[in-house]
Amino acid sequence: MKGCPKSIVLFCFLLSNLFLFSQNEHLVIGRTTGKLLLKNNVSVRTFGFTNSLSGQVTLPGSEIRAKVGDTVRVDFWSISQGNPVSLFCKEIDFVQWDKNNKVMKKKEAIHHMEHGFYSFRAEKPGTYLYYSPENYPFNLQAGMFGLIIIEPKEKDPLAPESLREILWCSNELDTKWHTDAIMGTEYDSRNKPIVLPPYQPNYFLINGKVASETNGLQSLDRKNEAVLLRLVNSGLYLHEIVFPPNAKLKLRFGSETALTESANGCTVALHAGESMEILVSLENVGDTERLIYHFTDPISKKKVYETAIAVFN
Structure with missing residues (x-):
């Protein structure tokens, strides 16, 4: 220069x-x-x-x-x-x-x-x-x-070039915890704990929207292409996702014990605060198949909410 x-x-x-x-x-x-x-x-x-x-x-x-x-x-x-x-x-x-x-x-x-x-x-x-x-x-x-x-620092040479990435961050919401009386608690330099009513969630969300309104994983015209699915449990309940039997899942990040296989399909179980990344292959999944999302109370072990989400858009 x-x-x-x-x-x-x-x-x-x-x-x-x-x-x-x-x-x-x-x-x-x-x-x-x-x-x-x-x-x-x-x-x-x-x-x-x-x-x-x-x-x-x-x-x-x-x-x-x-x-x-x-x-x-x-x-x-x-x-x-x-x-x-x-x-x-x-x-x-x-x-x-x-x-x-x-x-x-x-x-x-x-x-x-x-x-x-x-x-x-x-x-x-x-x-x-x-x-x-x-x-x-x-x-x-x-x-x-x-x-x-x-x-990763280096791109996986085996990963598809046009790999679609999807995030599903799920949580529950108790509207009684969201009143102005509670959320408007005045400043306290001692960080005194806020007194809360018992946790009884009445909304179950994925990415901040009601779980039942969630879009599918892939479009039908691209069903032969794998999807990278990032799953995060930002709630307090156990979140379980049951995939159709013909969906193939490969763990990229997370605990291997969170994945279980059965005749009804592979189930992913995420406890509070847990996350994982999985490669999902859908080429053998039927066009009208659905996956099931469960929200379970970890104390009572009761399944509190369930919704079906279409695999394809």
């Missing part, structure tokens, strides 16, 4: 570094103002994670993507009007930093209108649930959760 002014060289250097590393830097905003539209135009108040002040709360919230080997940095801005909140993931060790870029020996929740800084090393491919652990399980059930997706 002979003859180029130093200012232009410096600008190009900074721009190239921003391009290289920006995908590993994320802004997550924790908020206590959001609405979720349920069946028959019923709406409830929710909490949530967004990546902008104007962003609408969705379930799940802000997604963080990385590749194995990346160092991921998260600026968590709490605009929560209620108790302090923080970020947590069971499978990933978050390091918390102070505003002077020093590692904090003791992790702390983030108060209203303050920033918390986190980092982690992306070590293992997979799909992970992260959430606000304060007042567990209230903040989680209220909607303060999102996903971390870590891709």
Whole structure:
């Protein structure tokens, strides 16, 4: 770059570094103002994670993507009007930093209108649930959760080029936990637990919508193409998915014990907070086949809700 002014060289250097590393830097905003539209135009108040002040709360919230080997940095801005909140993931060790870029020996929740800084090393491919652990399980059930997706460093040479990816993040919702009286609890610096009624969910959701309204896995004209299905249980119940007998499932990430086979088909069982990735081959599945989604109370072992979802769109 002979003859180029130093200012232009410096600008190009900074721009190239921003391009290289920006995908590993994320802004997550924790908020206590959001609405979720349920069946028959019923709406409830929710909490949530967004990546902008104007962003609408969705379930799940802000997604963080990385590749194995990346160092991921998260600026968590709490605009929560209620108790302090923080970020947590069971499978990933978050390091918390102070505003002077020093590692904090003791992790702390983030108060209203303050920033918390986190980092982690992306070590293992997979799909992970992260959430606000304060007042567990209230903040989680209220909607303060999102996903971390870590891709392999190198693309699998055996994977199809046009592999379709689908996310089913399922949870239950108890509307009695979403009243203004509960969700509007005033700020308490001591993070005093919120008093809640017994958990009796009356809505069962996939990706923030009533489970029965979920679209199928694949279109009929592409039934010979495999699907990468990411399954996440962000609820408190046991979630089970029964696939038709002729569907072939290959585990890509998750516990092998979560998959069981029988004459009625393969069943995937996810306990609270668990997730998995599976390659699903549907070429031998009948055009009108359905899979069954169960939500089971882990204490009473009672199957509380069941819905059938068409395999093909």
